[in-house]
Amino acid sequence: MAYCVHITLPGGVTAIVRMSGKRPEPCRCGKTATKLCDYPMGGRKTCDRPMCSDCIGRTDGDKDYCRSHAGLVPGQGSLL
Ligand SMILES: [Zn+2]
Numbered sequence: 001m002a003y004c005v006h007i008t009l010p011g012g013v014t015a016i017v018r019m020s021g022k023r024p025e026p027c028r029c030g031k032t033a034t035k036l037c038d039y040p041m042g043g044r045k046t047c048d049r050p051m052c053s054d055c056i057g058r059t060d061g062d063k064d065y066c067r068s069h070a071g072l073v074p075g076q077g078s079l080l
Pocket residue numbers: 027028029030031051052053054055
């Protein structure tokens with residue numbers, strides 16, 4: 001099932017992004033979540049905490065991590 005999310009890019013441009021899969025839960029702050037935490041939780045599971053673009057703790061390549069897991073991820077990355 002696909003769905004669309006509206007995101008605001010720097011400069012105030014609004015874009016509609018078509019996402020595939022199940023619509024994630026909203027972010028804890030109430031905004032539409034556009035990312036899920038990719039932190040491995042053991043086995044093949046990941047944290048999957050929904051995050052909006054303002055609440056992402058860390059992005060490392062194509063992985064995104066919630067704020068509670070951002071400090072636990074080894075390797076390079078920009079801490080927001
Ligand atoms: Zn948020």
